[in-house]
Amino acid sequence: MANREVLREFQARLAERLQAARGAGASVSSWLAVESAGNFYLLPLGHSGEIFPWVSIQAVPYTQRWFLGVANLRGGLVGIVDLAGLMGFAPHRTEQSLADASLLSFNAALEVNAALLVDRLTGLRGTDAFVSSEPPAENSPAFFGNTYIDSNGARWQELNLQILAQHPVFLNISA
Template identity: 80%
Template structure:
């Protein structure tokens, strides 16, 4: 119950900050920052959907280990993908860790009934939060965007959710 209240409070704060930025004419944040298995990611706000607390997930047999199953989110069945597992950083998930994690649905405009499991929401970020950037490596997946580095040296990998949702690895859930 406390997790739901904390999540609701975070969503309210994020909505308030976005509205304040729009009315003040300041630059609006471009990304939702998340952490998954010790890695840091930037997800475009325009491609990100609603944030949910961890929900009961019904496992689906004969699928990839990163495809956790399906969950009922607001009355709709949604496939749940472990972001870290999909990107090759599978971490064992305890019930306690899952209870503290969040599900981030894809924006409805992308027409994808899926949500990403992330360990922690780190708030909103704009380009002004970073001191430098690097283009994606030549061998990086097509959905990897620019890598941004903040003042503490933390590397944040931008993920294009629209490209990810159409990537063959994402679409091939069968084991």
């Protein structure tokens, strides 16, 4: 229960910061920053939906390892995708790590009933939070955007959730 309250507080702070930035005429953040298996990702706010705490998931047999199953989120049946697994990492998941994880649903406008499992939400980011950027590598997936580097040298991979939601790798959950 405490985990749900922390998420609600986080969402309220995000909404307040966005509203304050709009009111002050400041540049508004473009991304929700998340961490998954030690990797950093930037998810466009316009593609991101609601944030949920970890919930019980019903496994679905004969699916990819990164497709964790389905869950009831606000009365809707939603497919749960482990972002780290989808990106080719195989993190060791424990009950404790899952209890601290969050589920980020896709924006309803993308018309996909899915949510991404992320290890940690790290807040909002705009281009002003980074010192440089690089275009995606030639062999990277179509849903990869630029890679942004912050002042600490951390690399943040931008993911286009609209393209991801239509990508054959994402759509083909059967093993």
